[in-house]
Amino acid sequence: MLSKQLVEQLAGCEIHDDDLELVQQKFEELLEYERRLLELDLAHEEPVTAFSRESFR
Amino acid sequence: MTDAVGPFQSIAELARLIESGELSPTELVKTHLDRIAALDRELNSYISVFEADARREAANATQEIRSGNYRGPLHGIPVGLKDNWSVAGHPTTSGSTVLRDYVPTHDATVVERLRAAGAIVIGKHNMNEFAYTGDARNLRFGPILNPWNPEYSPSGTSGGSAAAVAAGLCGAAIGTDGAGSTRRPAAACGIVGLKATFGRVSRHGQYPAAQSSVDHPGILTRTVEDAAIVLGAVAGQDDRDPASAASRVVDYRQQLRRDPSTIRVGIPEKPFGPASADALKAVDDALATMERLGMSVREVSLPHAGIELTQAMEAPILAAEGHATRLHDLLRQHHASIDDLGPDIRTFYYVARAMPASVYVTAQKARRLLIRDFDRALRAVDVIVTPMAVASAQTRTQDLMGKVTVDGADVAAVSGGRAFSIPYNLTGLPALSVPCGFTAAGLPIGLEIAGRPFDEATVLAVAHAYEQAAPWHTANPPV
Numbered sequence: 001m002l003s004k005q006l007v008e009q010l011a012g013c014e015i016h017d018d019d020l021e022l023v024q025q026k027f028e029e030l031l032e033y034e035r036r037l038l039e040l041d042l043a044h045e046e047p048v049t050a051f052s053r054e055s056f057r
Numbered sequence: 058m059t060d061a062v063g064p065f066q067s068i069a070e071l072a073r074l075i076e077s078g079e080l081s082p083t084e085l086v087k088t089h090l091d092r093i094a095a096l097d098r099e100l101n102s103y104i105s106v107f108e109a110d111a112r113r114e115a116a117n118a119t120q121e122i123r124s125g126n127y128r129g130p131l132h133g134i135p136v137g138l139k140d141n142w143s144v145a146g147h148p149t150t151s152g153s154t155v156l157r158d159y160v161p162t163h164d165a166t167v168v169e170r171l172r173a174a175g176a177i178v179i180g181k182h183n184m185n186e187f188a189y190t191g192d193a194r195n196l197r198f199g200p201i202l203n204p205w206n207p208e209y210s211p212s213g214t215s216g217g218s219a220a221a222v223a224a225g226l227c228g229a230a231i232g233t234d235g236a237g238s239t240r241r242p243a244a245a246c247g248i249v250g251l252k253a254t255f256g257r258v259s260r261h262g263q264y265p266a267a268q269s270s271v272d273h274p275g276i277l278t279r280t281v282e283d284a285a286i287v288l289g290a291v292a293g294q295d296d297r298d299p300a301s302a303a304s305r306v307v308d309y310r311q312q313l314r315r316d317p318s319t320i321r322v323g324i325p326e327k328p329f330g331p332a333s334a335d336a337l338k339a340v341d342d343a344l345a346t347m348e349r350l351g352m353s354v355r356e357v358s359l360p361h362a363g364i365e366l367t368q369a370m371e372a373p374i375l376a377a378e379g380h381a382t383r384l385h386d387l388l389r390q391h392h393a394s395i396d397d398l399g400p401d402i403r404t405f406y407y408v409a410r411a412m413p414a415s416v417y418v419t420a421q422k423a424r425r426l427l428i429r430d431f432d433r434a435l436r437a438v439d440v441i442v443t444p445m446a447v448a449s450a451q452t453r454t455q456d457l458m459g460k461v462t463v464d465g466a467d468v469a470a471v472s473g474g475r476a477f478s479i480p481y482n483l484t485g486l487p488a489l490s491v492p493c494g495f496t497a498a499g500l501p502i503g504l505e506i507a508g509r510p511f512d513e514a515t516v517l518a519v520a521h522a523y524e525q526a527a528p529w530h531t532a533n534p535p536v
Contacts, residue, residue, distance in 0.1 A: 002411055006411065007407050007410070007411055010407075010410040010411045011395075011406060011407050011410045011411070012385075012410075013394070013395045014395075015407055016403070018400075019400065019403055019404055019407065022404050023404055023407045023408055023411075026404060026408040027408050027411055027412070029372070030372060030373055030376065030408065030412050030416050031413075031416065032369075033368070033369035033370075033372055033373060033416065033420070034369070034373070034413075034415065034416040034419050034420075036365065036366070036369045037366070037369050037370065037419045037420060037422075037423040038419060040361070040366075040423055040426060042419065042422040042423060042426075045422040045423070045425045045426065046422070046425065047418050047421035047422045047424075047425075048270070048421045048422075048424045048425060048428070049421075
């Protein structure tokens with residue numbers, strides 16, 4: 001579980017108590033997305049480089 | 058002014074009247090400004106209207122045309138911009154309190170090019186904060202209403218632009234599309250929405266700067282021919298956008314007419330996600346129309362295009378490339394605090410800052426599989442056709458709650474609402490929404506047509522052939 005202290009350290013600002021639950025939920029969603037994608041065979045895939053036009057087409 | 062001028066006429070129709078002298082830009086701009094004054098207090102599609110500038114530019118255009126210097130089909134046409142495009146000397150809010158004092162000193166490239174073609178920038182459109190959530194609500198400027206039914210949302214971050222074009226409050230608009238935010242509102246408002254290939258249209262002057270590899274400019278018009286006209290004006294290489302491509306720009310309007318028997322249409326073997334019965338029926342009817350026109354239709358395999366995978370790719374990419382650093386920079390540049398952001402945006406910021414790098418890299422690796430799927434499929438067919446949205450417009454209450462309903466069942470807005478749009482943000486392929494029918498409740502439904510990289514001409518030609526055979530675009534909202 002992502003702690004309030006760690007989020008504040010990474011974000012560089014205080015987190016509202018009201019926001020924490022949703023932040024934790026969204027963070028778990030991202031980890032779940034990665035687990036889902038890691039079930040694919042990605043061993044030989046090169047990551048798309050965000051700003052390279054050529055890598056993307 | 059000719060009696061034939063109405064608020065829902067296409068750019069192509071208005072251009073014929075302007076070129077022949079039957080209509081002047083001065084008269085046309087006045088018609089639009091009067092209509093905005095009468096209707097937009099309720100519709101709320103504009104954040105700012107450039108009344109004085111638009112009248113002055115229209116007078117100049119009228120004079121220029123009378124002097125024999127007609128520039129082409131956009132000369133004297135009023136266009137609007139989503140409020141994340143820079144116009145020199147006018148505030149650009151991007152729908153956020155953070156940018157309350159921001160006034161750019163330069164025009165975005167798309168604005169420069171529209172002006173060079175003679176278009177008149179009439180104002181800037183309402184949007185949700187920084188275009189970060191998939192709806193059309195805004196805490197600072199208020200909700201945008203769908204002109205087909207005020208209880209419904211225009212359903213996407215370019216919702217103000219879509220509502221304004223649909224309601225006849227401008228001739229065309231430029232929006233943005235990071236996960237379908239031009240195409241889905243176009244579908245919900247019964248107009249045409251085009252996202253060209255990544256790199257085809259410059260993002261220079263979008264503010265906050267488009268730094269994500271899924272962000273695209275978008276074009277919103279009433280007809281496919283109008284989309285071809287606007288794309289022809291704004292497309293092309295721009296050294297000020299590092300993502301801009303050198304690919305050749307053709308005359309899209311001239312290439313609208315093709316022999317339909319040469320067109321091969323692909324439909325996914327497995328749907329990208331859930332879709333309402335209304336949407337599926339409308340797409341089936343559209344495919345039958347395409348076959349009657351002589352196009353061939355066949356299934357194609359796209360094994361990694363389902364929403365369960367594309368959402369897992371897209372969310373981390375947006376978080377890492379967009380939310381994590383861009384918001385941080387904005388808060389610093391504009392001396393703002395985290396409390397100036399709306400609650401949704403604060404959440405994006407915190408989550409993006411905390412996300413492990415491996416999540417992003419895994420998403421970018423999986424994206425390769427998706428790009429390969431589409432590359433393979435588009436060797437066998439010329440275009441791929443699907444519903445544009447899982448369902449038609451959602452009510453504004455659903456929008457506020459972040460819900461999308463498909464035939465009475467709630468589908469999470471983030472995962473379900475964008476199933477048909479996200480694949481083309483991840484692959485960068487050109488994709489367009491064209492009206493293809495109405496729900497039982499009288500709300501428009503969109504058909505999505507996507508094609509090969511930089512082959513907007515074929516996408517537009519297929520959409521134009523369909524639109525001429527099934528003229529849903531001629532229905533107008535009750536405003």
